[in-house]
Amino acid sequence: MTSPPPGLRERKKRATREALREAALRLAVEHGPDRVRVEDIAEAAGVSPRTYNNYFASREQAIVSAVTADREAGIAAAVAARGAGVRLADAVTEAVVEQYTHTGERAQRALLLITARTALRDAFLDATADIEPPLTEVIADRLRDAAGAHTARVLAASAAAAVRVALEGWLRPPEGAEAAGGLGAGGLVVTSGSLPDQLREALAPLAPAFDAAERRTRR
Amino acid sequence: MTSPPPGLRERKKRATREALREAALRLAVEHGPDRVRVEDIAEAAGVSPRTYNNYFASREQAIVSAVTADREAGIAAAVAARGAGVRLADAVTEAVVEQYTHTGERAQRALLLITARTALRDAFLDATADIEPPLTEVIADRLRDAAGAHTARVLAASAAAAVRVALEGWLRPPEGAEAAGGLGAGGLVVTSGSLPDQLREALAPLAPAFDAAERRTRR
DNA sequence: CAGGAAAAATGCGCGCACGCAAGTTTACGT
DNA sequence: ACGTAAACTTGCGTGCGCGCATTTTTCCTG
Known part of the structure; x- marks a missing residue:
């Protein structure tokens, strides 16, 4: 299945990714999701901002990840x-x-x-x-x-x-009836x-x- | 089905969107997808760049649209x-x-x-x-x-x-098509x-x- | 154990997505 | 018909995604 030698190179890579994940989530919880910049996450993980998005395409992706x-x-x-x-x-x-x-x-x-x-x-x-x-x-x-x-x-x-x-459907309770379809108001929004x-x-x-x-x- | 009066407001909106679509595709075909900026598309459609992405979230989205x-x-x-x-x-x-x-x-x-x-x-x-x-x-x-x-x-x-x-699966393997120089250097996608x-x-x-x-x- | 190639990290720069606060246009009520 | 409220557009500023060129790290082979 996976490579028998995990590869030392690959391990550091995974470690960096994990560090970025952790930092992103921690900072988001600490200061609120909007108060955290990529620069902060990168710094907390010990890499440059440029390296950050070799791992994640967006700020949200890192937090959610x-x-x-x-x-x-x-x-x-x-x-x-x-x-x-x-x-x-x-x-x-x-x-x-x-x-x-x-x-x-x-x-x-x-x-x-x-x-x-x-x-x-x-x-x-x-x-x-x-x-x-x-x-x-x-x-x-x-x-x-x-x-x-x-x-x-x-x-x-x-x-x-x-x-x-x-x-x-699960996380949509607070929503008006602005569906894309025309007569989409088909009753049960149970x-x-x-x-x-x-x-x-x-x-x-x-x-x-x-x-x-x-x-x-x-x- | 839909609203009996299409809404004059809504019509201009659709016209603008269509104009942006058309402009994006035309310019992409003319000068190549990489050679066209949002500013150019917006100008060709007669709106400001800021308005452009009230309609499309990304440059690619407009072209593909x-x-x-x-x-x-x-x-x-x-x-x-x-x-x-x-x-x-x-x-x-x-x-x-x-x-x-x-x-x-x-x-x-x-x-x-x-x-x-x-x-x-x-x-x-x-x-x-x-x-x-x-x-x-x-x-x-x-x-x-x-x-x-x-x-x-x-x-x-x-x-x-x-x-x-x-x-x-249909447009899978475009390997080795790195000839971005000439126009229509088209490697046919197998x-x-x-x-x-x-x-x-x-x-x-x-x-x-x-x-x-x-x-x-x-x- | 060196030397060299491949890969990843970094610095730099440009264009874009988007929030904010105006200004402008459309729709609707009395 | 006129005034008002809502929606759309625009200018401006900031942070981000990513291409390119360079430096640093890792891995393989003789």
């Missing part, structure tokens, strides 16, 4: 942990729920801060796309037939998209259930697709 | 055109294929330019998410039951994600499979999900 990194790192294992015994759709769903609810104290506090600022919310939502690669890998691992690779890619992308929809429920509800419509893909590999 | 606007405008009609007689999954698939292949000459030429520059390619891929709202509307139009709204949202998001995967095939292949795994949702509405 501290929260999302764990999930994109653990989602694959969480799916794999639920072995071949359970339905693939259930494995993915429960793995997602686990990764987004069984979260540390620090992440929970950071989320509270993220949901307040629009720019950070958007960055957080965009970050959900980062679970797609690891998801693709584990799904492809269970779809061994010829077209499995392509199918896994699509299913992973769809699952990530569904998660995004769930998260959007939303704002618990996050696990939102996730399960969003992933449920995709279950038949997962089932079909999984069924094809058995024959 | 000239190509993608038609699709996000027509995708809903394309699905609706295929009436309730055909399977929802097929309607969506064929509508997507139609929108991304039956394209004008100008768009085709612009695409050639977009695929060359990495920044424009990324912007183009990101723009596929814009078909999600109209898709949500038409799908919800055919899913009339209670949970149809949520399901439509997830299915639309998944379909958009699948389209993105297809497009990624594609793996025709675009319609890629789209159909990517959307196919989602068909069972569409079927299940559609089947639920009939009883």
Whole structure:
């Protein structure tokens, strides 16, 4: 899988990235997200501002990364942990729920801060796309037939998209009815259930697709 | 459907946006995408640079928008055109294929330019998410039951994600095209499979999900 | 254990995104 | 018809993203 020698070079790189994550989140919590500049983050991490955005494309990305990194790192294992015994759709769903609810104290506090600022919310939502690669890998691992690779890619992308929809609905309580569509005021804006429920509800419509893909590999 | 008076204010707004689109694409084709500044686009459209990014968040977005606007405008009609007689999954698939292949000459030429520059390619891929709202509307139009709204949202998001995967695979390997000197030094992007095939292949795994949702509405 | 190539970090500079506080235009009520 | 409020545009200033050229660090090979 990974390279047997982690590479000394690669380790420092990861250390720097982690330092930037940590610094970004800490400073954001300390002084408020708007009161922190890239220069401050870079200084706290011991690198130049120019180096900073060799790692992160935007200021928001660095802050959010501290929260999302764990999930994109653990989602694959969480799916794999639920072995071949359970339905693939259930494995993915429960793995997602686990990764987004069984979260540390620090992440929970950071989320509270993220949901307040629009720019950070958007960055957080965009970050959900980062679970797609690891998801693709584990799904492809269970779809061994010829077209499995392509199918896994699509299913992973769809699952990530569904998660995004769930998260959007979850942190959207304070919003007027200014949807893009014309007669979009179609009544029930019931939303704002618990996050696990939102996730399960969003992933449920995709279950038949997962089932079909999984069924094809058995024959 | 829409507001009976289009609104005089709204008309000027759309005209300005269209002018910016047109100017951005024209200048990009004329002088090359890197040789055009926001100031030039704004001047060509008759507005100030500051006004420019009240309409577009990035320079690339404006250029790409000239190509993608038609699709996000027509995708809903394309699905609706295929009436309730055909399977929802097929309607969506064929509508997507139609929108991304039956394209004008100008768009085709612009695409050639977009695929060359990495920044424009990324912007183009990101723009596929814009078909999600109209898709949500038409799908919800055919899913009339209670949970149809949520399901439509997830299915639309998944379909958009699948389209993105297809497009990624389509314009994948532009390696060694580092001849930025002359005009039209065009290295033809070698594609793996025709675009319609890629789209159909990517959307196919989602068909069972569409079927299940559609089947639920009939009883 | 050197020497040299590849890769990352840094300094510098330019153009862009966006907040803020005017000025200007459109829409609507009495 | 006129005045007022809301929306859109504009000028200005600041911080940021990133390309380019240079210096420093890391890794490999003879």
